[in-house]
Amino acid sequence: MSATADTLRHVEEFTSRAYKHGFVTEICMDMAPKGLDESTVRFISNKKEEPDWLLEKRLQALNYWRLMKEPNWAKITHPPIDYNGLYYYAAPLDKPKLNSLKEVSPELLVTYEKLGIPLKEQELLAGVVAVDAVFDSVSVATTYKKELEKCGIVFCSISEAVRNHSELTRRYLGSVVPSMDNFFACLNSAVFTDGSFVYIPKGVRCPIELSTYFRINAQNTGQFERTLIIADEGSYVSYLEGCTAPQRDENQLHAAVVELIALDNAEIKYSTVQNWYPGDENGNGGIYNFVTKRGICRGKYAKISWTQVETGSAITWKYPSCILQGDGSVGEFYSVAITNNLQQADTGTKMIHLGKDTKSTIVSKGISAGNSNNTYRGLVRAGRRADRARNFTQCDSLLIGDKCGAHTVPYIESKNPSSRIEHEATASKISEDQLFYCTSRGLSAENAVGLIVNGFCKEVMKELPMEFAIEAQKLVAISLEGSVG
Amino acid sequence: MLVDLIEECNMTLLEIENIHAEVDGRPILRGINLSIEAGRIHAIMGPNGSGKSTLTYVLTGRESCKVTQGSISFCGRDLLSMEPDERAIAGLFLAMQYPVELPGVSGLTFLREAVNARRKVAGEELVDSMEFLKMVRSKANSLGVSDEMLKRSVNVGFSGGEKKRNEILQMAMLEPRFCILDETDSGLDIDALKVVSDGVNSLRSSDRSMLVITHYQRLLDYIEPDLVHVLAHGRIQKTGGKELALQLEQRGYINFIETAA
Numbered sequence A: 001m002s003a004t005a006d007t008l009r010h011v012e013e014f015t016s017r018a019y020k021h022g023f024v025t026e027i028c029m030d031m032a033p034k035g036l037d038e039s040t041v042r043f044i045s046n047k048k049e050e051p052d053w054l055l056e057k058r059l060q061a062l063n064y065w066r067l068m069k070e071p072n073w074a075k076i077t078h079p080p081i082d083y084n085g086l087y088y089y090a091a092p093l094d095k096p097k098l099n100s101l102k103e104v105s106p107e108l109l110v111t112y113e114k115l116g117i118p119l120k121e122q123e124l125l126a127g128v129v130a131v132d133a134v135f136d137s138v139s140v141a142t143t144y145k146k147e148l149e150k151c152g153i154v155f156c157s158i159s160e161a162v163r164n165h166s167e168l169t170r171r172y173l174g175s176v177v178p179s180m181d182n183f184f185a186c187l188n189s190a191v192f193t194d195g196s197f198v199y200i201p202k203g204v205r206c207p208i209e210l211s212t213y214f215r216i217n218a219q220n221t222g223q224f225e226r227t228l229i230i231a232d233e234g235s236y237v238s239y240l241e242g243c244t245a246p247q248r249d250e251n252q253l254h255a256a257v258v259e260l261i262a263l264d265n266a267e268i269k270y271s272t273v274q275n276w277y278p279g280d281e282n283g284n285g286g287i288y289n290f291v292t293k294r295g296i297c298r299g300k301y302a303k304i305s306w307t308q309v310e311t312g313s314a315i316t317w318k319y320p321s322c323i324l325q326g327d328g329s330v331g332e333f334y335s336v337a338i339t340n341n342l343q344q345a346d347t348g349t350k351m352i353h354l355g356k357d358t359k360s361t362i363v364s365k366g367i368s369a370g371n372s373n374n375t376y377r378g379l380v381r382a383g384r385r386a387d388r389a390r391n392f393t394q395c396d397s398l399l400i401g402d403k404c405g406a407h408t409v410p411y412i413e414s415k416n417p418s419s420r421i422e423h424e425a426t427a428s429k430i431s432e433d434q435l436f437y438c439t440s441r442g443l444s445a446e447n448a449v450g451l452i453v454n455g456f457c458k459e460v461m462k463e464l465p466m467e468f469a470i471e472a473q474k475l476v477a478i479s480l481e482g483s484v485g
Numbered sequence B: 001m002l003v004d005l006i007e008e009c010n011m012t013l014l015e016i017e018n019i020h021a022e023v024d025g026r027p028i029l030r031g032i033n034l035s036i037e038a039g040r041i042h043a044i045m046g047p048n049g050s051g052k053s054t055l056t057y058v059l060t061g062r063e064s065c066k067v068t069q070g071s072i073s074f075c076g077r078d079l080l081s082m083e084p085d086e087r088a089i090a091g092l093f094l095a096m097q098y099p100v101e102l103p104g105v106s107g108l109t110f111l112r113e114a115v116n117a118r119r120k121v122a123g124e125e126l127v128d129s130m131e132f133l134k135m136v137r138s139k140a141n142s143l144g145v146s147d148e149m150l151k152r153s154v155n156v157g158f159s160g161g162e163k164k165r166n167e168i169l170q171m172a173m174l175e176p177r178f179c180i181l182d183e184t185d186s187g188l189d190i191d192a193l194k195v196v197s198d199g200v201n202s203l204r205s206s207d208r209s210m211l212v213i214t215h216y217q218r219l220l221d222y223i224e225p226d227l228v229h230v231l232a233h234g235r236i237q238k239t240g241g242k243e244l245a246l247q248l249e250q251r252g253y254i255n256f257i258e259t260a261a
Helices: A002-015 A038-047 A052-067 A106-115 A119-124 A145-150 A158-164 A166-172 A183-191 A432-439 A445-456 A466-481 B052-060 B084-090 B107-122 B129-142 B147-151 B160-174 B190-201 B218-222 B243-251 B254-260
Strands: A029-031 A090-092 A129-135 A138-142 A154-157 A196-200 A209-214 A226-231 A236-244 A252-254 A257-262 A267-275 A287-297 A303-310 A315-318 A321-324 A330-339 A344-347 A350-353 A359-368 A373-382 A390-399 A405-414 A420-429 B012-023 B026-037 B041-045 B065-074 B092-095 B102-106 B178-182 B209-214 B227-232 B235-240
Touching (some): A052 A183, A154 A158, A158 A166, A158 A196, A158 A226, A196 A236, A257 A303, A267 A287, A267 A466, A287 A330, A303 A344, A303 A466, A321 A359, A330 A466, A373 A420, A390 A405, A405 A420, A445 A466, B026 B052, B026 B209, B041 B243, B052 B065, B052 B178, B052 B209, B084 B092, B092 B160, B102 B107, B107 B129, B107 B160, B129 B147, B129 B160, B209 B218, B235 B243
Parallel strands (some): A129 A209, A196 A226, A226 A257, A236 A267, A252 A287, A267 A303, A303 A330, A315 A344, A321 A350, A330 A359, A344 A373, A350 A373, A373 A405, A390 A420, B041 B209, B092 B178, B178 B209
Antiparallel strands (some): A029 A090, A129 A138, A154 A196, B012 B026
């Protein structure tokens, strides 16, 4: 029995290495006054030079939000968040109206380098990935924009889109996630600062993967991203989002909203690798990540696919969902969620089948280590008109050690007798046999854990675009072991 | 590569002295003494529960086996103070009786990680996946391991024969100084036994030693040992030449069990 305890101790050792990305960039900040009231909202709107309709929308959301309560149904606990103790706007002072990376402040580039974000590399590897890099709340660099413009693709910050593409933004912003949808989405609707906007015109296949790197930097600053992606009829786009954050003692709130709209025969593939500061082993610090992501397949045979690799954050509260409205539309959700130490993740998806012959697939891999809690929470609903709707769900949990928890909470609702919904679930542990088999071949114990966990996640990892898959595999290893490259 | 890594060994590669070991508090090995010289093949035969597998785990450093007494030196180094991965990199290899499944980990990735672990220690350049496939292919082909099998998850859905061939392939790739074959013949039909034995025999060399553990004499027709030891009740009861295996085949282990009791 002591041997088992010893194995566990080893695993724990490797699973609790210090966060690699804990550092802070010193750049002067331009901040909104602390706290949240009408003047904060006006300050942000004014900074963004926004039209009146958006300011009104923001103020309306603020009013709704004041009447709402934080949701309490998720399997997470945290001290009360002091919404009036936060800053809601911070922008780097050296105001970034930049045309190329050369104009970005060198300090910022150093930060990206430390994070291993290959921004420079990407500039060299022309045509591989376009990066709309977000530093705190303001977009500082947009590359490959012109290339995309040639195809009629719009890829810019949401603030820019509000100014230059008001017809689209006015029509679609808040159309998938309305302001009053939930507490955090409502907060976002009032104070969102920046994020990305993508429009793919009819019949266009976006020639490159679109990518955004997020990074929270300013102390005490909530980060409220807003992303809107519209794929017009017969178009295709693959969007990548990845993030890491510096180490801080205080909890940082993040409440992003992402909306996807796919029209007839359009396809959106949205991939995320999330690696925000998870807090230390004692649960101090770490990001609170309350995200609302939702896509709608409005048109016939549209397809939306979410892939996420969630390794960071003290709290992850996130349910990327698909509303399958168009007949024959398809929704997919592939997820890896890793929790360690005192991290808490309550994540999953909602597949809402409205149209006929709609299909959805859910593959969720939860890995819990340390004293963490990892919950899959998912809803599959087939509406009355959803004839022959089909869903397949697979939820697998892997436990490392005996102090962590894995929970699966599926909700299944069918109002159509011809619908077919399947749910499979497994829970397992990394066995001593597997670890020994690897180490007896010369792999270090930490390398062995990384390899076994990556194997467990393979079904999801293979859904990631190539550029991301390698980074994600590294992340999986790092988040569990500390240093495997 | 490993020759550079390890200082030139004396003639004696492995020296086991008075090893006592227990599993879950139960004594299994009760004073094993064994000395194996470079280039030699020793066979260990013995009835079920005699401690054969425990001996392999003591040698490879499995945590569930606790050594309570004795010492083991490998190439002049104190083996018992080394972690399993250090022992592997120092040149020890165990072809397991029951190879373990690693879902989602392709055979190729697994092997490459193992090879790179050695290269890292030796300060050599790591090998990438394309290059590695080329390195593996010829060895894999001679063992009847196809590219398709290399891409499958390690041991998942493998037949008994495939699992054993895969173990020998790992052995061939890692080029260990000392190979332990734990009941490699179990679960093999005659044809598979031939393929596996050929694979093992092709690895025979003057500086590589092997410890072949088996229940049956049959395997030793293919892999000819220099010495045969009979293990019963946690001790080596008798040592002899190849003919000892034939004797055992005819008379069984019953004499040794009685002697020990």
